[in-house]
């Protein structure tokens with residue numbers, strides 16, 4: 001089959017050869033600017049919708065490789081594309097699960113597939129999902145799974161998705177062409193810790209135990225493609241609330257470059273399609289970008305993670321800037337008496353050049369991570385203690401302190417013993433501060449439409465509303481202040497709905513969005529009612545105190561200004 005791209009050229013050859021050679025030698029020619037002269041020729045074939053009017057194109061740009069570039073100005077919230085998985089499968093480390101529907105199973109020795117003997121829910125799952133791919137391969141090889149084949153360091157599902165991918169060669173050749181066109185970074189991975197691990201746990205297992213007749217290098221290419229391009233996704237079981245994490249290859253999503261401040265947002269629907277929207281406005285010519293690592297970690301951690309798992313050195317604007325766009329997300333506080341200045345890494349793209357920064361920060365981070373792990377997520381008192389201990393060690397916007405505030409923003413109001421209506425005014429205020437401080441950081445490092453913003457503004461509306469209503473019940477608030485606070489809470493609910501409206505109802509975020517919509521309706525009715533309430537329900541507006549030296553006779557505008565200037 002010959003696949004035509006949008007510009008009418010055939011991409012079959014490129015797709016067949018792409019991904020096998022070193023990066024940037026995938027059969028594309030580059031002009032002087034570093035752009036591909038055959039734009040669009042790498043669009044994965046099975047997702048091409050000829051009727052769709054695209055707002056972006058795929059181009060080759062150094063040092064990113066293929067990437068998606070806006071061909072017109074795009075507004076925040078616009079849908080960019082819908083992506084379908086080439087294949088999904090268990091993560092490397094998974095509990096015993098049904099290979100067809102991904103339901104967690106009680107034990108290894110429950111129902112086993114009648115053909116391949118791998119654990120499944122029951123006979124109804126034998127032909128479902130992607131299971132037939134590996135089932136046929138195991139059945140043909142005669143291999144029967146045996147718990148003894150897996151050590152503690154070798155998880156039994158680690159080779160499953162690579163095997164599934166290999167099985168596409170014969171069973172779904174179009175999908176295989178899409179998959180093998182993806183980046184594997186074999187040359188960069190060869191000899192690394194990751195390569196060695198995959199040699200033992202995937203390649204040797206499939207070749208020596210399962211006795212698959214396949215080229216060793218090809219298996220490494222597949223594991224590389226999975227390392228570089230996989231998305232962790234939630235699998236929903238129809239009709240249940242159960243959700244399991246699996247991984248999947250989404251070929252269009254995978255074309256987006258990483259930036260530590262990105263401009264797209266992806267939502268996984270119940271049928272496992274991915275909807276990608278612009279999380280911020282995107283200008284014509286800019287890349288559509290995603291984040292492959294945790295936005296709420298500091299430069300050294302993010303860059304290490306990207307180097308280890310995605311094989312590139314991020315040099316985005318956030319990474320280059322020692323202040324991380326003035327957020328001081330990794331900054332320490334100087335402990336010299338009376339100083340209190342910030343200590344920053346002077347060379348964030350090569351932290352080893354900065355004296356003791358790298359080792360000091362690494363030691364400190366290990367310590368804090370350990371304390372946070374021990375503290376757990378069910379006791380705000382423990383987290384507050386850690387916060388107090390480190391609040392003068394780190395910049396107030398340091399990622400550890402912001403991370404603690406993020407946890408506290410959810411713990412206050414949700415944990416048993418800390419239900420919203422049980423919280424003291426001081427605890428409500430703390431929840432508000434934690435949410436607002438987090439949002440301030442998100443505005444810069446994770447702007448626009450994001451799940452975290454949606455959830456955080458939702459958390460924020462609740463204490464504000466509760467405090468306002470409490471003050472109203474005690475007749476301790478003016479009408480103006482009360483309406484201001486109600487409108488503030490209304491704004492947060494509107495923002496919640498705006499940020500979470502794309503999330504499927506079956507997800508936690510979708511559920512919150514639904515609750516926010518209902519709360520919004522009730523709040524808007526309440527605001528209308530409050531506007532009509534007589535003044536007797538409120539305390540009178542405070543008289544603004546006049547500067548003490550001013551008498552009523554002095555109050556011409558001219559004299560007032562003069563006096564104020566003198567002061």
Ligand SMILES: C[S@@+](CC[C@H](N)C(=O)[O-])C[C@H]1O[C@@H](n2cnc3c(N)ncnc32)[C@H](O)[C@@H]1O
Nearest residue numbers: 063064065066183228229254255257258310312
């Ligand atoms: C998921 S793939 C993205 C598609 C890839 N560019 C391609 O041509 O197949 C991830 C790879 O893209 C490249 N990449 C993504 N973001 C990058 C960035 N900010 N800087 C340098 N390379 C990047 C790296 O080679 C990375 O391993």
